[in-house]
Amino acid sequence: MKSIAINGYGTIGKRVADAVSAQNDMKVIGVSKTKPDFEARMAVNKDYDLYIAIPEREKLFDQAGIEIAGTVDEMIQDADIVVDCTPGNVGPENLEKYKKIGVKAIYQGGEDHDLTGLSFNSFSNYDDSFGADYSRVVSCNTTGLTRSLKPIDDLCGIKKVRAVMVRRGGDPVQVNKGPINAIVPNPPTVPSHHGPDLKTVMDGVDITTLALLVPTTLMHQHNLMVELENDVAIDDVIDTFENRSRVLLLNASEGLSSTAEFMEYAKELGRSRNDLFEIPIWKESLNIVDGELFYMQAVHQESDVVPENVDAIRAMLELESDNEKSIAKTNKAMNIL
Amino acid sequence: MKSIAINGYGTIGKRVADAVSAQNDMKVIGVSKTKPDFEARMAVNKDYDLYIAIPEREKLFDQAGIEIAGTVDEMIQDADIVVDCTPGNVGPENLEKYKKIGVKAIYQGGEDHDLTGLSFNSFSNYDDSFGADYSRVVSCNTTGLTRSLKPIDDLCGIKKVRAVMVRRGGDPVQVNKGPINAIVPNPPTVPSHHGPDLKTVMDGVDITTLALLVPTTLMHQHNLMVELENDVAIDDVIDTFENRSRVLLLNASEGLSSTAEFMEYAKELGRSRNDLFEIPIWKESLNIVDGELFYMQAVHQESDVVPENVDAIRAMLELESDNEKSIAKTNKAMNIL
Numbered sequence: 001m002k003s004i005a006i007n008g009y010g011t012i013g014k015r016v017a018d019a020v021s022a023q024n025d026m027k028v029i030g031v032s033k034t035k036p037d038f039e040a041r042m043a044v045n046k047d048y049d050l051y052i053a054i055p056e057r058e059k060l061f062d063q064a065g066i067e068i069a070g071t072v073d074e075m076i077q078d079a080d081i082v083v084d085c086t087p088g089n090v091g092p093e094n095l096e097k098y099k100k101i102g103v104k105a106i107y108q109g110g111e112d113h114d115l116t117g118l119s120f121n122s123f124s125n126y127d128d129s130f131g132a133d134y135s136r137v138v139s140c141n142t143t144g145l146t147r148s149l150k151p152i153d154d155l156c157g158i159k160k161v162r163a164v165m166v167r168r169g170g171d172p173v174q175v176n177k178g179p180i181n182a183i184v185p186n187p188p189t190v191p192s193h194h195g196p197d198l199k200t201v202m203d204g205v206d207i208t209t210l211a212l213l214v215p216t217t218l219m220h221q222h223n224l225m226v227e228l229e230n231d232v233a234i235d236d237v238i239d240t241f242e243n244r245s246r247v248l249l250l251n252a253s254e255g256l257s258s259t260a261e262f263m264e265y266a267k268e269l270g271r272s273r274n275d276l277f278e279i280p281i282w283k284e285s286l287n288i289v290d291g292e293l294f295y296m297q298a299v300h301q302e303s304d305v306v307p308e309n310v311d312a313i314r315a316m317l318e319l320e321s322d323n324e325k326s327i328a329k330t331n332k333a334m335n336i337l
Numbered sequence: 338m339k340s341i342a343i344n345g346y347g348t349i350g351k352r353v354a355d356a357v358s359a360q361n362d363m364k365v366i367g368v369s370k371t372k373p374d375f376e377a378r379m380a381v382n383k384d385y386d387l388y389i390a391i392p393e394r395e396k397l398f399d400q401a402g403i404e405i406a407g408t409v410d411e412m413i414q415d416a417d418i419v420v421d422c423t424p425g426n427v428g429p430e431n432l433e434k435y436k437k438i439g440v441k442a443i444y445q446g447g448e449d450h451d452l453t454g455l456s457f458n459s460f461s462n463y464d465d466s467f468g469a470d471y472s473r474v475v476s477c478n479t480t481g482l483t484r485s486l487k488p489i490d491d492l493c494g495i496k497k498v499r500a501v502m503v504r505r506g507g508d509p510v511q512v513n514k515g516p517i518n519a520i521v522p523n524p525p526t527v528p529s530h531h532g533p534d535l536k537t538v539m540d541g542v543d544i545t546t547l548a549l550l551v552p553t554t555l556m557h558q559h560n561l562m563v564e565l566e567n568d569v570a571i572d573d574v575i576d577t578f579e580n581r582s583r584v585l586l587l588n589a590s591e592g593l594s595s596t597a598e599f600m601e602y603a604k605e606l607g608r609s610r611n612d613l614f615e616i617p618i619w620k621e622s623l624n625i626v627d628g629e630l631f632y633m634q635a636v637h638q639e640s641d642v643v644p645e646n647v648d649a650i651r652a653m654l655e656l657e658s659d660n661e662k663s664i665a666k667t668n669k670a671m672n673i674l
Contacts, residue, residue, distance in 0.1 A: 164501040164560045166520055166549065182597035183503055183551065183558040183635070188589035190624045190631035208626060210560045210633065212503065214520065214551040221520040223501045223547045225562075252525035260519035287527045289545060294527035296547065298520070 002317050005079035005103075006031040007053075007072060007094065009043050011171060012108055013085030015306045017048060018272065020083075022333040023310060025319050030075040036064035051075040053086075076103050080317055083309055084108070091115060095134070104132075106312050109139025109197070109305065119200035121146045122311040122330075123246075126323030129315045137308045141165055141220055142197045144299035147247050147279040148224070150202060151240045152293065157229025161207040164223040165194055171302060172217040184213040219259035219276075220299040227292045234288050241281060245331050246307065247297075249283040256280075259298050266300070269335075275303035277336050307336060339654050342416035342440075343368040344390075344409060344431065346380050348508060349445055350422030352643045354385060355609065357420075359670040360647060362656050367412040373401035388412040390423075413440050417654055420646055421445065428452060432471070441469075443649050446476025446534070446642065456537035458483045459648040459667075460583075463660030466652045474645045478502055478557055479534045481636035484584050484616040485561070487539060488577045489630065494566025498544040501560040502531055508639060509554040521550040556596035556613075557636040564629045571625050578618060582668050583644065584634075586620040593617075596635050603637070606672075612640035614673050644673060 002025065006017045009031040017028050030049040033040040040061070044050050049069035052061060061068050069075075076082050076097070081104040084094055088110040095115060098105045106120075113119050116134040120126070124146050129135040138146070145163065152158060167186065170177025186192075192211035199205060241249050250256045256265060266276040277300070285296040310330045311323070320326040330336070339362065343354045346368040354365050367386040370377040377398070381387050386406035389398060398405050406412075413419050413434070418441040421431055425447040432452060435442040443457075450456050453471040457463070461483050466472040475483070482500065489495060504523065507514025515521075523529075529548035536542060578586050587593045593602060603613040614637070622633040647667045648660065657663040667673070 162499060162562050164503075164547075166501075166503060166551065168520075179553075179595060179597065181553050182555060182595040183505075183553055184595040185558070185589065185619055185622060185633045188594055188619045188621045188633065190622050190633070191626070208562075208629075208631070210501075210562075210622075210631065212558065212560070212633070214503065214553065216516075216518050216520055216552055218518060219520065221522075221549065223549070225499050225545075225547075252522065257525055258516060258519040258521040260516065282522055282525045284525045285522060285527050285547075289528070292545075294545070294547065296522045296525065296527070296549070 002026045002080045002313070002319065003029040003078060004313060005029055005075045005082045006085060007076070007082050008085035009033050009039055010085060011302050012305065013083070014039065014043070015273065015275065015303055016083050016085060016309045019306045019310050019334055020313070023330070024333070026313060029078055030069060032072045032075060036061045036066045040066050073097070076101055079103055081106065081313055083313070104316055105134050106309060106316065107136040109137060109142060111136055113197070113200045120308065120312045120315070121201040122308050122323055122327050123147065124150045124201045126311065126315050126326070129312060130321060131318050132316050135312060135316060137305050137312050138197060138201055140299050140301040140304050141167070141194055142201065143305050143308055144220065144222060144279045144297065145194065145198050146201055148241070148281060148297055149205070149226070151244045152226060152237065153202070153205070155236060155240045156232040158205060159227040159229050161205065162225040163194070163207065163209045165192065165209055165211040166221040166223070167211060167213050168216050168218060168220055168301060169213050170217055179213060179215050181215055186211055186213045216259065218263050220301055221259060222297050222299065224295050224297065225292060231291065234286055237286060237293060245327060246278050246336060248278045248280045248337060250280045252282050252284050262298055273303070275306070276300040277303050277307050277334065279304060307331065307334060339363040339417045339650070339656065340366040340415060341650060342366055342412045342419045343422060344413070344419050345422035346370050346376055347422060348639050349642065350420070351376060351380070352610065352612065352640055353420050353422060353646045356643045356647050356671055357650070360667070361670070363650060366415055367406060369409045369412060373398045373403045377403050410434070413438055416440050418443065418650055420650070441653055442471050443646060443653065444473040446474060446479060448473055450534070450537045457645065457649045457652070458538040459645050459660055459664050460484065461487045461538045463648065463652050463663070466649060467658060468655050469653050472649060472653060474642050474649050475534060475538055477636050477638040477641050478504070478531055479538065480642050480645055481557065481559060481616050481634065482531065482535050483538055485578070485618060485634055486542065486563070488581045489563060489574065490539070490542070492573060492577050493569040495542060496564040496566050498542060499562040500531070500544065500546045502529065502546055502548040503558040503560070504548060504550050505553050505555060505557055505638060506550050507554055516550060516552050518552055523548055523550045553596065555600050557638055558596060559634050559636065561632050561634065562629060568628065569625070571623055574623060574630060582664060583615050583673060585615045585617045585674060587617045589619050589621050599635055610640070612643070613637040614640050614644050614671065616641060644668065644671060
C-alpha cells in the first residue's frame with residue numbers, strides 16, 4: 001500500500017484524493033490547504049489528514065476550528081509520491097523541496113513540460129514515466145486530444161491534425177472570471193500552445209491548434225480535423241472508439257446535443273461531483289471527407305485528468321508495468337466507462 | 338431616384354432602410370410591420386411610411402396610435418424593388434405575390450438559394466445579379482467568409498478551406514434564445530451548411546465548415562484554415578486586406594482582443610446602432626504555416642449584410658454595372674472603412 005500526499009486540495013487535488021482513496025494499492029496520507037476555507041473543513045470531515053502549506057497560518061485554522069495534522073513539509077516526509085495540484089507559479093518552488101527530501105512528484109498541466117522534462121498520458125506514453133521521479137500529467141485539453149487521437153493514430157495513422165479548441169471561460173466556481181458576453185481568441189495568435197503540448201505525449205504528431213474562450217463554465221469543446229495516413233471506413237473509427245475506455249460516443253439525437261446535456265448525463269451516472277472522466281464525442285459529428293476525419297468532442301476540465309493521475313502514480317511507483325492493466329484497474333475502481 | 342420598399346422592418350430591415358436612405362440614387366418608399374410594436378412606432382417617428390402586412394390588424398395599429406399608410410400589397414405596387422426581410426418561412430409566399438405584381442425582390446440569407454436560384458455578394462459575383470428580377474444576399478456568416486476569402490483567392494488562389502464557425506446564440510434582443518451556459522454543436526454533424534452556401538457566391542471553392550452555438554449575443558467568430566494554391570508572404574496577405582474595404586485588420590494588442598471590444602470599437606466610430614458593417618480580422622492571428630493561411634475574424638450578424646443589400650439593389654436595378662463603383666458609392670454614403 002503506497003502512501004500518496006496531495007499538495008493542493010482544490011479543483012483537481014480533491015478529485016485526485018478521492019480517486020486514490022478508491023484504489024486498493026495506494027492510500028492518501030494527507031492533503032494540503034493554504035486557507036481555512038470550506039474545502040479545508042470538508043477535507044477534515046472526509047477524514048483526510050489536513051496539512052498546511054504556510055506554517056504561520058496555523059492560528060487561522062485554529063480560529064476556524066479546523067484541525068490540522070501538521071505542515072506540508074511534514075506530510076511529504078512520509079509520502080512515496082506527492083501529487084502537486086498547487087497553482088502554476090508555486091510548482092517550481094515545490095520541486096526544489098521535493099528533490100531535497102527525495103520524494104517523487106507528479107505535476108499538472110498548468111506547469112511547463114520543461115519543469116519535469118517528462119509528460120504523461122495513460123494511453124500514449126505510460127512507459128516513459130515508469131519508475132520516473134518527476135513527471136507531469138498534461139492539461140485537460142491535451143488529455144482530451146490524446147484520448148481520441150491516439151486510437152485513430154493506432155488504427156490508420158495520422159498525417160496532419162487541425163483543431164479548434166473552444167474553451168470554457170472559467171470553472172463553475174470561478175466567479176471572477178470571464179467573458180460574460182464575448183468570444184475571446186486566446187491566444188489571438190496561431191498556433192496556440194495546445195499543439196506543442198500534445199507532442200510531449202504523442203511524439204511526432206503534426207498538429208496545429210487555434211484556441212478561444214467563450215462564456216460558459218461547464219466544459220471545453222474541440223473541433224477536430226484529422227487527415228489520415230491510410231484509408232479507413234467510418235465504421236472502423238466507430239468500433240475503435242467503442243472499444244476504447246475513457247472515450248464515449250454519445251448521440252446528439254438522444255438529448256445530448258450540448259455540453260450542458262453531457263453534464264446532465266454525468267449526473268444520471270450518479271457520479272460524485274457530477275464528474276465526467278471520459279471524453280464524450282458527438283457520434284453524429286464523425287465523418288470522413290476526402291480522407292479526412294472530422295469530429296466534435298467535449299472535455300470536463302475539472303475531472304478528465306483524474307484517472308490519468310492515478311495511472312501516473314502506478315507507473316512512477318512501479319506498481320504496474322502494463323499500462324492497459326493500470327487503466328483497467330483505475331477504471332474499475334472509479335466506475336469509468 | 339429608384340423606389341425601394343422594405344418588407345419587414347426588423348433587425349435587418351430597419352438597417353437596410355437607413356442605408357438606402359443614405360444613398361443619392363434610391364429612396365425608401367415604405368417599410369412594413371406585422372405588429373404595432375416600438376419598432377413600428379419609431380419607423381413612423383423617422384418619417385418612414387408604414388405599411389401593414391396583415392390588413393385585418395389595422396385596428397391594432399389605430400389603437401396604438403401608430404399611423405399607417407396602407408397595406409404591403411399597396412406598398413409594393415409603387416416599388417422598383419422590394420427588399421424582403423421577413424422571417425424565413427414567409428419569404429416563399431411573398432415571392433408569388435412579387436411575381437404577380439411584377440416587382441423585383443431581394444431576399445436575405447435565411448432563405449434557401451433555391452428560392453431565387455441566384456445569390457449575391459458585392460465582391461464575388463455582383464455581375465450575376467445585374468438586371469436580375471430575384472436574388473438573395475447570402476447570410477451574415479457567408480458574407481463574412483466571402484469578404485476575407487475572395488481577396489485571398491484573388492491574391493494566390495485557394496486550394497482548400499476549413500472553417501470552424503463559433504456562432505452567437507442569439508441577437509442582443511432575442512431574450513428567449515439560448516444557450517445560457519453550454520456549447521452546442523449546431524448542427525452536430527459535419528459539414529455544416531455554411532460551406533455549400535459559400536459556393537453559391539464563390540463557385541468552385543473547396544470548403545468544409547463546422548458550426549456551433551455559444552452563450553454570447555454580440556458577434557459570430559470564425560476560425561479559418563486556408564490551404565493556398567500559390568506561395569505568398571504574410572505581408573502580401575496583410576497588404577491585400579488593408580487595401581480592401583469592408584474588412585478591417587485590428588490589433589488584439591490595442592485592446593481589441595474580443596468580440597466585445599470590437600463592438601466597443603464600433604461605438605467609438607459613432608455608428609448608428611453601434612453597427613460594424615466591416616469584417617474585423619485579428620491581425621495577430623494571421624499566420625502561414627506550411628502553405629496554409631490561418632486567421633480569426635468576427636461578424637456583426639446584425640449589420641454586415643446591409644451594404645451588400647444596397648449594392649444588390651444597384652445591380653438588379655442596373656444603376657451601376659461596375660461592382661467596385663457601387664461598393665465605393667455605398668461605402669462613402671455609409672462611412673464604411
